[in-house]
Amino acid sequence: MGLLDVRNLHRNFYGVQALAGVDLVVEPGTITGLIGPNGAGKTTVFNCVTGLVPPDSGSVTFDGRDITGWRPERITQAGLVRTFQIARGFPRLSVLENLMLYGARQPGETLWKALAWTRDQAAREAEVRERAVAVGRRLNLGHVLNNAASDLSGGQKKLLEIGRALMTDPKLILLDEPIAGVNPTLANQIADHLRSLCDEGISFLVIEHHMDMIARLCDPVIVMAEGRHLAQGSFAEIAADERVQDAYMGKRRWAS
Numbered sequence: 001m002g003l004l005d006v007r008n009l010h011r012n013f014y015g016v017q018a019l020a021g022v023d024l025v026v027e028p029g030t031i032t033g034l035i036g037p038n039g040a041g042k043t044t045v046f047n048c049v050t051g052l053v054p055p056d057s058g059s060v061t062f063d064g065r066d067i068t069g070w071r072p073e074r075i076t077q078a079g080l081v082r083t084f085q086i087a088r089g090f091p092r093l094s095v096l097e098n099l100m101l102y103g104a105r106q107p108g109e110t111l112w113k114a115l116a117w118t119r120d121q122a123a124r125e126a127e128v129r130e131r132a133v134a135v136g137r138r139l140n141l142g143h144v145l146n147n148a149a150s151d152l153s154g155g156q157k158k159l160l161e162i163g164r165a166l167m168t169d170p171k172l173i174l175l176d177e178p179i180a181g182v183n184p185t186l187a188n189q190i191a192d193h194l195r196s197l198c199d200e201g202i203s204f205l206v207i208e209h210h211m212d213m214i215a216r217l218c219d220p221v222i223v224m225a226e227g228r229h230l231a232q233g234s235f236a237e238i239a240a241d242e243r244v245q246d247a248y249m250g251k252r253r254w255a256s
């Protein structure tokens with residue numbers, strides 16, 4: 001059994017079958033790619049796995065536990081967290097505050113409780129701040145920690161998304177288009193960060209339309225089409241697979 005094990009996942013939206021029985025496995029220690037033409041169901045897999053959208057049927061097992069139907073916060077606490085294609089968080093708060101908010105949240109705590117100041121929390125706040133500074137520096141955001149999140153460049157916003165995920169102390173991060181709209185230099189830096197985080201024991205499942213990035217970063221690569229798992233292998237293997245080429249024909253071309 002892998003770190004993440006998705007079995008026979010189904011999800012319908014008003015008659016549109018977004019997921020038609022997806023099976024996929026993410027092995028620990030990998031940066032696994034998840035690709036497929038527009039509408040293949042990739043984001044819906046992320047939403048069902050992380051508890052944002054309940055699946056109609058099927059199961060999601062993470063780190064040996066059946067997490068199907070769990071609430072997102074509980075899934076995050078179990079060590080599985082996601083980023084969003086459009087950066088979330090609090091644009092008017094500083095980068096440091098955005099990071100701290102994620103580190104401050106503890107099991108059973110609401111956001112407002114986490115923010116409420118009590119003497120007992122002083123020590124913990126200092127600890128979370130220290131951790132947030134370390135995560136920020138680690139991601140080359142050290143010089144912008146006090147800037148508003150809204151002032152960051154597109155690539156820095158992507159790094160902040162990754163940083164917020166790291167603050168939850170995850171085992172697996174699901175990344176939704178981590179380099180979309182990012183300039184090539186910063187995209188390479190993001191890729192380097194992901195590789196070194198993976199070396200330190202964090203696994204990744206990555207949706208990305210930039211095939212050069214998938215080719216360099218991901219092994220294995222899982223291909224979805226029409227709500228199902230279509231193929232899996234190294235990038236070279238899936239690129240040579242006729243079923244994969246057919247799935248992309250007339251839909252989305254390989255982007256670079």
Ligand SMILES: Nc1ncnc2c1ncn2[C@@H]1O[C@H](COP(=O)(O)OP(=O)(O)OP(=O)(O)O)[C@@H](O)[C@H]1O
Pocket residue numbers: 013014016017018036037038039040041042043044045
């Ligand atoms: N909340 C929703 N309501 C209605 N239909 C939805 C919803 N979410 C997804 N769908 C539909 O489910 C199908 C799969 O969408 P999904 O976004 O998962 O695909 P995707 O592979 O992530 O596509 P893309 O690469 O374009 O982001 C599409 O037909 C989409 O329109």
